[in-house]
Amino acid sequence: MRGTSSFLIVANRLPVDRVGEKQWRRSPGGLVTAIAPVMQRRDGAWLGWHGAAGEELKPFDHDGMHLIPVPLSQLEVEFYYEGFSNATLWPLYHDVVATPVYSRVLWDAYKAVNDRFARAAADAAAPGAVVWIQDYQLQLVPAMLRKLRPDLKIGFFLHIPFPPAELFWQLPWRKEILEGLLGADLVGFQRPGGASNFVRLARRVLNLPASRNEIQVDDRIVRAEAYPISVDFGSLDQLVREPHIMTRAKEIRAELGNPDHVLLGVDRLDYTKGIGQRLKAYGELLAEGRIEPGEAVFVQIATPTRERVEEYIRLRNDIELQVGRLNGEYGLFGWSPINYMHQSYNREELAALYCAADVMVVTPLRDGMNLVAKEYVACRHDLRGALVLSEFAGAADELKHAYMVNPYDIDGMKRAMMTAMHEPPHELGRRMRSLRRRVATHDVDRWASDFLKDLEA
Secondary structure, X not given: OOOOEEEEEEEEEOOEEEEOOOEEEEOOOHHHHHHHHHHHHHOOEEEEEOOOOOOOOOOEEEOOEEEEEOOOOHHHHHHHHHHHHHHHHHXXXXXXXXXXXXXXXXXXXXXXXXXXXXXXXXXXXXXXXXXXXXXXXXXXXXXXXXXXXXXXXXEEEOOOOOOOHHHHOOOOOHHHHHHXXXXXXXXXXXXXXXXXXXXXXXXXHHOOOEEOOEEEEOOEEXXXXXXXXXXXXXXXXXXXXXXXXXXXXXXXXXXXXXXXXXXXXXXXXXXXXXXXXXXXXXXXHHHOOOOOOOOEEEEEEEEOOOOOOHHHHHHHHHHHHHHHHHHHHXXXXXXXXEEEEOOOOOHHHHHHHHHHOOEEEEOOOOEOOOHHHHHHHHHOOOOOOEEEEEOOEHHHHOOOOOEEEOOOOHHHHHHHHXXXXXXXXXXXXXXXXXXXXXXXXXXXXXXXXXXXXXXHO
16 A cells, blocks of 8 residues: 555546456456556556445556555446446537537536546645546546646547547537546647647637647646557567467368458447447348358457447347348358357457458448557468458558448448458558557557656656
């Protein structure tokens, strides 16, 4: 146990999951992979909810990290997290793919929880500490924390898209959200467009003087910049060279019946991911006879998420109905055109799946970045495989040699899938070499170091 920290991460969740009664393991997510090494080097602390409602825990150490739990009641999980964060902000920030819920009760819960996080951070931060706040659940914390602790260096990073003014304008609490974010010294976004949207809104909603990427707030300058997040290229590249991963990749293809083409989708089961659209495109290829029986298998991993939220329950039912219909209509004994798994997979199994897949299909309707696309590229040291990528994923800004698609254009997706399946090896190699060069030189360590260097400067 210890006192205050000179480097503090503030996020909705702690970077650990509980195993059994009293044991913990590091969470697999991209944020944890990105920031945990930085924390360990700086002897920092991580503040967040530990995942169980109605339980208070004391700070503890795990895997070289000092962790500070922030409690949430069951009602707060329902109103702040499932409610305002994921029924209001999430759909609004993702181009209103689903209709946002605007409720004063949910907003009050969001304010209360953000205040609790800010007070906990104020207590945990040493004088002059660097505090890095993460994501859309905590957008009020920067201003709340600055009011409590004006001595701190405060950074904020938004991992999801930031919407244009025409959409953000819907939000009844648009002024409060903008003022909350402007408590930071540096506000980071995945894409330049998100930073531009933010500056434009600060000017229009709050009448603040702003030029390019700088906003004048009282006697401070707040900067808004794009920092596209990435993956740990080196560790993934090393992992897939292990013999057991290559063996497992061959086993996966054999279990699928050794088809000519394996197509793969790996997503959280979310309405923003475009799973239904890609399955529709694949189903039409089957219906038109452009994919022969037994020629290809589409593997769709749909990781469970927000399973108590009505919108997600409906989505799961729709996707499973779609999969069942296509398999029933076009399947043969010993061959199902779609293998659908509603479950999570560990890092090694995912790496083997990436190596087994000829075509990675990443078609979100809107996505801040989409690290699956970058993980796939990092795993293809053999320079084989093709990436079909939505124009509406943040990764599209960087991975320009992917096969780009508009996921609303079903015919366009069909063409891209067919091209990716039948492209000559030399063309696949040329594209993959370029994709790998980008991900290798702009990895997750560079993302974190670039942000923190700018914040501390």
